[in-house]
Amino acid sequence: MSVAAPAPAASADPPSEPVTTSGRRPRAWRAHLTVALIALALAGYVTHGLWADPYRHVLSDNVGDQAFFEWLMGYGYYTVTHGADPFFTDLLNTPLGVNLAANTSITVYTVLLTPLTHLAGPQVSFVTVLTLNLAGSAFAWYLFLRRWLVGNAGAAAVAGLFCGFAPGFISHANGHLNWTAGWVAPVVIWQVLKLREEGRWLRNGIKLGLLLAIGFSIAAEGLFYTALASGIFLLIWSCAKAVRHEARAALGTVLRALGVTAVVAGTLLGYPLYMHFAGPQTFSGTGFNQKYFAEDLGAYLSYPNRSLAGMIGLHKDLAPNRTEETSFFGVPMVVLMVLAFMLLRNRVAPGRRATLRAVGLVGLIFAVLSWGPRLFINKHQYSFPLPYAALQHLPLFDSALPVRFSLVVVGVFGILLALLLDELISRRIPLGAQHGALCAAVVVSLLPLFPLPVRVQHRSPEPAFIANGTWKRYVPEGGTLSALPFALNVTADGQRWQAYTMARGGRQFRIPGGYFLGPQAEGEAGRKLEGQIGAPQRATDWMFLRAAWWGYVVQATNADRAQARADFAYWGLDAVFLPAEITGSDHQTLFRDALLTTATDLLGPPERVDDVLVWRIRRGVDPVDR
Known part of the structure; x- marks a missing residue:
């Protein structure tokens, strides 16, 4: 419906360039191509920090959401190759699982990009979708305005670029593949x-x-x-x-x-x-x-x-x-x-x-x-x-x-x-x-x-322990493995490393926790629970998070070890590992030494495997075998 120059009906399209006998506007494709290239160039400029090194760079303003959407990309490949349910998974937040339909599952993207995800990794799929979202939004608005509202291609182009790269969408470019669409x-x-x-x-x-x-x-x-x-x-x-x-x-x-x-x-x-x-x-x-x-x-x-x-x-x-x-x-x-x-x-x-x-x-x-x-x-x-x-x-x-x-x-x-x-x-x-x-x-x-590029920072690389498949010696079929600290929006390494294994195909491991939206632990019977970020925390993963986030170390007691034994059994945990680096949000340095001290006090001396420290979890046995 147009609000431009007068036309036969109140909502008819506005007059614009002369129409040829074929019914097409002359040289319209040139204007379309020009706007598309400008939009793509601007999108590449905004995301160039990620393109510079998609495997080592992460959005510093939103580490967690990037990890979540990379996880979805990896899960998309897993869905296609294993026939998994695209709207529910038990690979995350074991043993309860995650309702992906109640989260932002971007199913169409994850399925369409399975070849790229498998060949280049979820990291490249993520920045590809982010870039095309921004460019595609500007171009779609240009075409809409050009078709329904204005006769001048320049006016539609400027307004379309404004819509695609408006402050709100540049802000959401910090990790939101849904809102940048x-x-x-x-x-x-x-x-x-x-x-x-x-x-x-x-x-x-x-x-x-x-x-x-x-x-x-x-x-x-x-x-x-x-x-x-x-x-x-x-x-x-x-x-x-x-x-x-x-x-x-x-x-x-x-x-x-x-x-x-x-x-x-x-x-x-x-x-x-x-x-x-x-x-x-x-x-x-x-x-x-x-x-x-x-x-x-x-x-x-x-x-x-x-x-x-x-x-x-x-x-x-x-x-x-x-x-x-x-x-x-x-x-x-x-x-x-x-x-x-x-x-x-x-x-x-x-x-x-x-x-x-x-x-x-x-x-x-x-x-x-x-x-x-x-x-x-x-x-x-x-x-x-x-x-x-x-x-x-x-x-x-x-x-x-x-x-x-x-x-x-x-x-x-x-x-x-x-x-x-x-x-x-x-x-x-x-x-x-x-x-x-x-x-x-x-x-x-x-x-x-006029937008500035999104902020990026270094993130810890995928450990050889994960990349080389060494983890398979420590986790049986259908078993559970976790990085320390457990996956959460502010400590998302473990979740994205699981995404990388899913993208490669083959046997997978489950992880406790993760960054997602799910129900709270408590609620009235028969009443839908309120939502919260991540899984309800248990005592053991909270102990690890306190050590990593604040450097808070306490000497483990027998009660702590008994609680850890119960928590490990609840998760079905087979092993945990500590990488050489831990990624923090917004350039934050996490306390790896405090985490190592806490894990050793609770679980005993670790085993060095490839480039990580590994603790095997023997179910039914006290975490520290003294």
């Missing part, structure tokens, strides 16, 4: 807008159903936001007096198409949805505090850490963490978008005005939702409730993080930016002071937001 939104919305085509309800319904299945497997939360935004837009647009007749005429076709969509998507997603909501090891909530993971109002007017403005010290620490700087547009961009909305609203026909009004209200609604249940302004919380307080316990909303609703605002800003640039480039705004001031405002708004 921003291309899902414009592709799904594109197909939603096509549902009104007469005589094509069956084909369009099938295509949308397939897209929803793909989108769910890659970015379920993002798909929820996209569906919600689309529904709100269509409802507001349809109620406008100027286009009510169009909406009424298209209603039957749209409903038939949506019926087909429901059948196709329901068939493909039946099992994943069952696993997500009712399968084993499912949970309620997200494991994250929704009050904490809400957008600070001041963040909309601030600059992000990874931007030109941030580089010169203009950023503010208003996000829950560096991976959730989801708005951070800066004052000039916010002011420009408000002015653009007012200017465009006064220049378009009534039908276009209905579309523009609906787009603007979607942006406003999602901005308010992003503030969460209580308002924060520059880290000061106000006690009065916001609209999200009434939604946070509803299904789907209870599993969402409010801060991420502001990513929808990125798309709204991209649409307004494209429309404004189309007016400026086409000179429908006459040359003069107003034209020059608006051009300058666009530059001042966009330039400070």
Whole structure:
């Protein structure tokens, strides 16, 4: 639906370049190719720190999520070659397992990239998907804006690149292969807008159903936001007096198409949805505090850490963490978008005005939702409730993080930016002071937001003990092995090393713990447990984590050894090993010597094998055999 120059219907496509007798715009492919190459170059620039050495470099702002998604890549190869369940595994968090449907399993990516994962490793698959996500998002938004909104390729290109590399998505480039898949939104919305085509309800319904299945497997939360935004837009647009007749005429076709969509998507997603909501090891909530993971109002007017403005010290620490700087547009961009909305609203026909009004209200609604249940302004919380307080316990909303609703605002800003640039480039705004001031405002708004590359650091290499398969001498078929400390989001080495063995194929080992979302240990009978990060900790893995994280060492007692014996039996643990290096997040140095002292005191002297220290676990025997 267009809000550009007048067209026969209020939602028809805007006129653009002349159309040839073949029905194609001349030289359109050249513009498409140019934008695609620019987007790919920018994505490579943002991720070049990982490309420099994908095997030794890791995202310093989010070691845990990179390990988790690398694990998923390895598990994708394991799924294809072993016929495993893509939505549940017992290789992680033994003996309980992990509900991958309730996590972000990116199944389509993991299956499609199995050849690359096997040949080059999950590390290369991870940075490949991350790079293509960023580039693909920018290109998809460009194509969407070019097709539905503006006639000028330059306007669509600039706005598309803004959407793909907006601060929120650069922030999520710190490990989130689901949220950097921003291309899902414009592709799904594109197909939603096509549902009104007469005589094509069956084909369009099938295509949308397939897209929803793909989108769910890659970015379920993002798909929820996209569906919600689309529904709100269509409802507001349809109620406008100027286009009510169009909406009424298209209603039957749209409903038939949506019926087909429901059948196709329901068939493909039946099992994943069952696993997500009712399968084993499912949970309620997200494991994250929704009050904490809400957008600070001041963040909309601030600059992000990874931007030109941030580089010169203009950023503010208003996000829950560096991976959730989801708005951070800066004052000039916010002011420009408000002015653009007012200017465009006064220049378009009534039908276009209905579309523009609906787009603007979607942006406003999602901005308010992003503030969460209580308002924060520059880290000061106000006690009065916001609209999200009434939604946070509803299904789907209870599993969402409010801060991420502001990513929808990125798309709204991209649409307004494209429309404004189309007016400026086409000179429908006459040359003069107003034209020059608006051009300058666009530059001042966009330039400070130019992204910086994601931060990387060294990570400990895969031990020869794992790479050479020496571990197989210590772990029987179906056995359990763990690095020290046990795998967690802040100590993720053991989880990613398991990923590398899965990618190579052959016999695998299980690990206790890991970085994932799962249920808490306690809860009322018959009631779904609240979610949390990782497995409920037991005394023994907590002892190892304290030593590694804080250097906290206590002399093990007989009670500690008895507890360790019970914990080892619970996990079915056959051996543990201590590598020469342990990766910490954000360049943190972990206390390997404290960990060695704790493990030796609890388990006795280790055995040096290849480049690690190994302790065999003899079940039913005291951990230290004195």
